Amino acid sequence: PAAVVGHSQGEIAAAVVAGGLSLDDGARVVALRSRAIAGELAGKGGMVAVSLPVDAVRELLPENVSVAVVNGPGAVVVAGPVEELDALIARCEEREVRARKVPVDYASHSAYVELIEAQVLADLAELGPVTSPVPMYSSVSGERIDTSTLDAGYWYRNLRQTVEFEQATRALAADGFTAFVEVSPHPVLTMAVQDTLGEDTVATGTLRRNEGGMDRFLLSAAELFVRGVPVRWDGLFAGRVSGRVSLPTYAFQRRRFWPEPSLVAGDVAAAGLVSAEHPLLGAVVAVPGSGTVVLTSRLSLRAQPWLRDHAVHGTVLFPGTGFVELAVRGADAVGAG
Structure with a gap:
């Protein structure tokens, strides 16, 4: 890819793809950090998605609920105690604001994460990040980052701090990137990208829920292709009989048979x-x-x-x-x- 950006835990995959982390180190971050979460954070708190700009969301938040994720101009996720999240949902319903619980049993990107800070720093102390050949944009800082700084402290902050995905998206656009591909089993961020950068931005997924095969993958590639993104089709057709298909020998002819309404009133x-x-x-x-x-x-x-x-x-x-x-x-x- 020309550049990568990750979202929360997705930053681990982005760092490996970019070349900033080895595959072994990436797997280590996933496994050891997840083990710490399961041991200490599971069952503590929750998360709720709210369809409002972040400033408007902050005005509705109860005392112990904080902004966890900012995906786009109207896509925010908050985290905190379950009881206070229920109160927030009720408050949103009164104002006819869409709010829904995220299916997780812990409050990621909130003060709860501080319970595992020491464990995460100790478990990931031996990481060996390097400067990647592919640019990586951080959803922790919201800007391009040197991947050699992706040490244990970074992966703790990645879990503790707000996910500034909208800010990272704008940074990519400011640097001239115009096509975004969400590599995932189902697209959840493409709408946020388009809301942030406008409908003219090319944003597509790869697979979809219940559509996990090659047909869906190639359809996504075709969606990119017809929007002007270069796609290397030679890998797909390697070893197959291929060539140009002849068009009909006559020009395409069209005749309309629908009656045209008269502009003059009848008798x-x-x-x-x-x-x-x-x-x-x-x-x-x-x-x-x-x-x-x-x-x-x-x-x-x-x-x-x-x-x-x-x-x-x-x-x-x-x-x-x-x-x-x-x-x-x-x-x-x-x-x-």
Whole structure:
């Protein structure tokens, strides 16, 4: 890859792929740190995802709940005691804010992690990180990092501090990176990337839930390819019969058979109606036995293109004077002054 960025524990994989950690060291961080979590943190606290900007989330937080993850402008995860997280969810429901529990039984990226600081530092003291040939952007600092600093202290901070994924994403974009591939069994961050950088940013996953085969993987590669990302297809077709497929020998011809609506009003008299003789109205119909008169027409930008001149914030509105004109013509039809 041109660069890598990881998310929380995903930073371990990113560091190995970049070349900053050996595969053995990466496995050591995963196994020993997870063992410390299972031994000391399991059953203590929880996490909740809230669909609001981080500043708005902070205004809702109970005393012992803190921001754990900032994925994008409207994707934040908080951590803390279960009882206070339940109170936060209730508060969000009152304000019609989407909030849901994350299926974990400990409060990652919160003060709870301080319980295992000494153990993590001791277990990972022998790591040998090096400067990687591939740039790595840290979701701890939110910026590019020298991977030779990925020692035991870094992997403790990676678990304790807020995941600044949005900040790291913006740093990548500022350095000219425009295509993001989330390598995972199911994409959970691609929407956050697009919310942060805009819909024009290329962001795709690799696999999806219940779609873990090569077909899904190649479809993801094709999604990148059609968005302008170079894909080396030669590896896929190696050893297979391949070549260019001939197109038909004739030019592609198209004929439309759908009728086009007429812009000119038809002869309403032929349908037993009386013409309204008005630029905004088509016909006048007297309802038998009721004294009611109905005036009908269709108003559209095709038939009355000048209506386009009356728009508010890009939305065309029928002008108030037009309604007055229709009322006056209706009054005329029933003899009212």
